Amino acid sequence: MINYTEKIPNNVDLGRDRVLQRALEHWQPAYMGWWYDMGPNESHNYEVYLRTAISVEPDGWAQFDYVKMPEYRWGIFLQPRDEKREVNFGIHKGQPAWQEVPGEYRSTLRRVIVTQGDTEPASVEQQRMLGTSCPSMYDLRNIFQVNVEEGRHLWAMVYLLHRYFGRDGREEAESLLARRSGDADNPRILGAFNEPTPDWLAFYMFTFFTDRDGKFQLCALAESGFDPLARTCRFMLTEEAHHMFVGETGVSRIIQRTCEVMKENKVEDPSDVRALGVIDLPTIQKYLNFHYSVTLDLYGSDVSSNAANYYTSGLKGRFRETKLEDDHVLRDAEYPVSEVVGGKIVTKNAPALTALNERLRDDYIVEIADGVGRWQRVIDNAGIPFRLTLPHKGFHRAIGNFAGHFISPDGEVLGEEAWKNHKFEWLPNPKDHAYVQSLMSGRVVEPGKFANWIAPPARGINNQPLNFEYVRFN
Ligand SMILES: [Fe+2]
Numbered sequence: 001m002i003n004y005t006e007k008i009p010n011n012v013d014l015g016r017d018r019v020l021q022r023a024l025e026h027w028q029p030a031y032m033g034w035w036y037d038m039g040p041n042e043s044h045n046y047e048v049y050l051r052t053a054i055s056v057e058p059d060g061w062a063q064f065d066y067v068k069m070p071e072y073r074w075g076i077f078l079q080p081r082d083e084k085r086e087v088n089f090g091i092h093k094g095q096p097a098w099q100e101v102p103g104e105y106r107s108t109l110r111r112v113i114v115t116q117g118d119t120e121p122a123s124v125e126q127q128r129m130l131g132t133s134c135p136s137m138y139d140l141r142n143i144f145q146v147n148v149e150e151g152r153h154l155w156a157m158v159y160l161l162h163r164y165f166g167r168d169g170r171e172e173a174e175s176l177l178a179r180r181s182g183d184a185d186n187p188r189i190l191g192a193f194n195e196p197t198p199d200w201l202a203f204y205m206f207t208f209f210t211d212r213d214g215k216f217q218l219c220a221l222a223e224s225g226f227d228p229l230a231r232t233c234r235f236m237l238t239e240e241a242h243h244m245f246v247g248e249t250g251v252s253r254i255i256q257r258t259c260e261v262m263k264e265n266k267v268e269d270p271s272d273v274r275a276l277g278v279i280d281l282p283t284i285q286k287y288l289n290f291h292y293s294v295t296l297d298l299y300g301s302d303v304s305s306n307a308a309n310y311y312t313s314g315l316k317g318r319f320r321e322t323k324l325e326d327d328h329v330l331r332d333a334e335y336p337v338s339e340v341v342g343g344k345i346v347t348k349n350a351p352a353l354t355a356l357n358e359r360l361r362d363d364y365i366v367e368i369a370d371g372v373g374r375w376q377r378v379i380d381n382a383g384i385p386f387r388l389t390l391p392h393k394g395f396h397r398a399i400g401n402f403a404g405h406f407i408s409p410d411g412e413v414l415g416e417e418a419w420k421n422h423k424f425e426w427l428p429n430p431k432d433h434a435y436v437q438s439l440m441s442g443r444v445v446e447p448g449k450f451a452n453w454i455a456p457p458a459r460g461i462n463n464q465p466l467n468f469e470y471v472r473f474n
């Protein structure tokens, strides 16, 4: 029997909710089984300097202390309720926000929650081996922080399934622990979450690109007319910011280190750069191309009747919906969408309602471009003439209007042959992967030490020094 308020910090009155308690009595041990199997490899006895959310108050959501990860207090938190909140878009606009699931949207809403929930344990599975090759104790602590919080995000979605979806919800909650990233028979739902994350460059790229997709999906769901979903996602966003920070600064530190070594040794040729044990800039560009394109697919088809339905029904809004100044119904509005016609990329207006995936993707691209601009400044400040670029939106896409076409990073429509000839100039090839992998031999865990291929961060976690003992091995 679990002591709920002690073990599971929450603001949903769990101690008095018998239905929820019963559901969790079954699910919580299964979750722990999943964590022991699929959580970070060989980490169960480590004491990690982690932040834990114990309340939604400003001083309660980031409590730092040493914790063994299996003893992490995965909590259930919703942003406090605003009694006056309304459905802010779609055909129900102006009605009070729903506190229970509207019957006619039950299965759609469940699907939306399951799809979001499935990404959370997936990324933990993708990253589970990386602790054995960490470039520092600081980075090891950061990946563990990301992992436990993705675990908590799974809890957040499972709370909704248990609390609002009865038996169907309980079954879905179990399935979330049964699917496995990359498994041929029972894979995770979305493509990018079945890709391997084989090295730390991939990890930082993933947390920069793919966790940011998570942010945008959560932002859209945080607008939902179904109030418990909106409030749950709002709180998750507070944690997501750190994941993207880990990714952006991780890549930035790799670039910085590469540039330092290039300058010190006056080398530019990638093979000379590699000989010095750092990651050459063209390889970083290829990783960027890969993670960007795979993540763009997560937004779904450019033109989608599902997206229109989610919006019209009030289930999933736009990025910053309530800050936008229009009718929030989009009956006559249009939005530009690209497609390939006769070997050329053309842009046409589509009904804005059906183009909502594309719009969210475009909102995401704006933020990504800013981040890549900040990486570029590191290169510019070193005085190295190399430009990092975002490939064309149609590059290497498997979903939507560009799927099945062969688009170069510059946006040129190619034939399949031409694509194949250039593919490995644009995407990491087996040699690139092998080189990056060769840097991942063994872990660096002496406090204050960093692997040769990455610069130290500007500052430590929670104002601790860089040589702080972020992880105690037992
Ligand atoms: Fe997450």
Ligand SMILES: [Fe+2]
Pocket: 150, 211, 214, 240, 243
């Ligand atoms: Fe995340």
